[in-house]
Amino acid sequence: MIRPGFARTSFSRKLHVFLSVFLIFAGPVVPVVTGQVLSWDEAVSGARGQTVDWYMWGGSPAVNAYVNGYLADEVKRRYDITLRQVPVKDIAEVVSKLVVEKQAGKDDGGSVDLMWINGENFRTCLRYGLLYGPFADVLPNQRYVDWTNPTVKNDFGTPVEGMESPWGSAQMVMVYDRARIAEPPRSVGALLEWIQAHPGRFSYPAPPDFTGSVFIRHIFYHVAGSVDRWQGDYTQAELEQAAEKTYLVLRELQPALWRGGSTYPESPVRMDTLFADGELDFSFSYHQGDASRKILDGLFPDTVRTYVFDEGTIANTHFVAIPYNAADKAAAMVVADFLLSPEAQLEKAKPGVWGDFPALSQQKLPPQWQQRFADLPRGPATLDDVELQSHQLPEPPSEILIHLEQGWEQQVLKNR
């Protein structure tokens, strides 16, 4: 199973802390240098014959095949660019390499031309001036991106501002079995009532598991009564107050959970198993197409469906960025643009290719492309792009995420 955005995010969060500690002792913070960015015409003409070394997480055969097959062939044919994938276990390693290069004053001729990043890695890059740009606004295919969508505008609470270009999206969806529940609770509030009315039929993976953690962020948004407030300026007191309310709700919920809340599934895999075995009536996933894939694999019955809350579910976007010292910036820009083209996004979204969800807004696409995306064979459980995209909530900054995970352990898990 491919877990594009969030798998790397949990890695990257670890790196961020490492880097922060490292940099505190390594030297002063380097200010962001924003140089002159190439125009689109300069980029296309300069890109011819260049080689793009794209550093990315290489753990998925489907992603690797898409990059080395379709993408490499197309950019060679269209722009005479050689695309070379450099698979890494964790893009955070590359970010730390760039930090060292920045400190050593290696300002050009860098070996990394393009990186697949998001979340904390992006924040770290911005903070230490490791990125080239803003380049995203220059790319013609940006016209299909809805920059007003908060999950695209902000990357885990950090304003993107053209310093990275979107590639795909991941969104949390609720999973239920139509044969068991005719009408699922369509809001967080209704779900909480449903859990109280059906003791023992719901649970969530224990945070800091990433999927369990996103569930408690939905509760957090629900009790705080606002989503946007956490993207901008908020005081520590406001956060504490909303967090306390979150723990209170979760503590009240505990007796009604699976096994009276005395224990939790250790992973989403276990939660899915409990759901399939009929011990739980709901599961949820941070991948829109995961349930369909599980039906296809025979792990879920055909009657399983997904839905999003009326108020929306949390989503995040994964991006590509160009390092400040990349040797082939022009070609990297052209590749980033091609990644966003409707044809490349459509190919990527095919379940047999990768099944990653498009970073493009369906409303902004020409009608014939909208039709093509709508015609994609998606599993029986997967919602369509319009439904998904109109119900997206942004991720809060990771300091809120960490705050909630730690608080959950102290106040919900241990305070029984």
Next chain:
Amino acid sequence: MLHPGTSSTPAVRPTGRTTTAGTLCLLLGPALAVVLVLFAGGLVLGMLQAGGYVPGRGLSSLTVEHVGNVLLDSELLRSFGLTFYISATSTLIACLVSVLLAMALVRLAGRSRTIYFLLQLPLTVPHLVIAISVLLLLSPSGLIARLGVTVGLIDGASSFPLLVNDPLGIGILAVYVWKEIPFITFMLLAVLKNMGTELLEAGATLKATRRQRFFHITLPIIAPALGASGLIVFAFTFGAFEVPYLLGRTHPLLLPVWAYRNYSDIDLLSRPEGIAIGLLITVIIIVSIVLSHLLLGFARKRGITV
């Protein structure tokens, strides 16, 4: 007749039996190097990390704060108690069953190779596989529960007793007992086979009851092997991670799971604490190994070979 070129002259000549200290070092060198670099090196690195070592600041950054945090954590006693309970109980049950099994096998099967082969089979199965199997078998929606529902023994998943992720750690105990019995039995069988029947026959001639023969002849002879293998099992179960991770509860955590949780936390500051817990586990395991070694030495003095 042997031709010089094809002769099967042994590499070590009978006269060259006495190895000098130099050759001994040479022979053990590669193995020792691995042990020293990987284990001792890892231990030193672990100690540095538990001390909160920061590369840029040298040894002055070392602190006992993290170790102190772990030792003063109110959770420590609970985690330690639970880990000790799991290890001690599983070792005890495995030892008891193994003694009975080994004695029955040595009488029934004698020197049968098939029995030995069968005993070795479970030794090759990883703990992880058994843990998953136990999950599939014993969970409330597992195979046994479903069978029970089909036959009409129980009403549904909810009336099946809690055997995994349960407060008493029954699932974890089941895995360990199942895995360790063949190991201990195997160790005991080796001793029992060498013991032969002469001593027991002599005892019987002197009118010792079966009970007396067991407590005064068999048990003293197998005791060192039993103690040693028991301690190995104890040490292993004390530090093993995967079984309690899968079959344990979210809270309280066993020490190895707690160490992992801290080490893999987003917050880098809990990493030294994870290592400190790991070191604590190491200390307990080393004490177990030393004890087991002393037992073996004690047995050798009494002329019993294992």
